[in-house]
Amino acid sequence: MDAYKKDVLDKALELVEDYHASDTSGHDVAHILRVVKMAKHLALANSQEVDIFVIELAALLHDIEDPKLNHPKGTVARFLEKTGVNESDQQHIFSIIEHMSYSHTKMGKRVATLEGKIVQDADRLDALGAIGIARAFTYGGSKKRPMDGQSPEATIAHFYDKLLKLEALMNTEEARRIAKVRTRYMKNFLMRFIAEKQITD
C-alpha cells in the first residue's frame, strides 16, 4: 500500500480514537480495532482479490455515525473529503457503512461488494462468542436494560432475537467457520445460564 493510503488510515485511526474514546456501549476503540483485524484476516483467507485500503478504511469508520451513538452526521464525509480520498472509493465506503447494519439486512438490503461483505462479516463476528456475550451485556447495561426476565428488552432476549441468527447470515466461508465456533460457545453459555437459574447445574 502506498504512503498516501497509509497516512489516510493513520488519520482515520486518530478520528476513531477521538470519537470512540469514552464509549461504554460496546462500541469502544477496541471494538473498531478488532473489526479491522478480523476484516484483514477474512480478506487474506479469501482467494479473490480485494481492495484492502477500502476494507480497512470502512472498518475503521463503520461505527462513527451509528445512529445508536448520537455522533454528528457528516463526520465521515468531511473526513474523506479532507483527506482527498477519491470519489469512487468515497462512494464505495459510504455504501458499505450504510448497508452493513442488521436493520438493513432485515429490510432485505444487501451489501453489494466483496469488500462490504468482508467488513460486515467482521463486524458481526464481534457480536459473537465470549466477546459478543460481554458486548451484549455492556450494551444492555449502558441502555439501563434488565439482564434477564420477561421484558423483550432484556439482554438475554437479544441472543434469541439476533445473535443466534447471525451465523446463518455470514457472507464468506471463513466467517461462517468462525461464526459456527462462536455460536456454539454462546449456546453453551445460554444453557448454563438457564441451568444456573433452575439450580440444575
Ligand code: ADP
Ligand atoms: P455493531 O457495533 O457491531 O455495528 P450493533 O451496534 O448492532 O453492532 O451492536 C453492538 C453490540 O451491542 C453488539 O455486540 C450487540 O449484540 C449489542 N447489542 C445491540 N443491540 C442490543 C440489545 N438490544 N440488547 C443487547 N445487546 C445489544
Ligand code: NI
Ligand atoms: Ni461495529
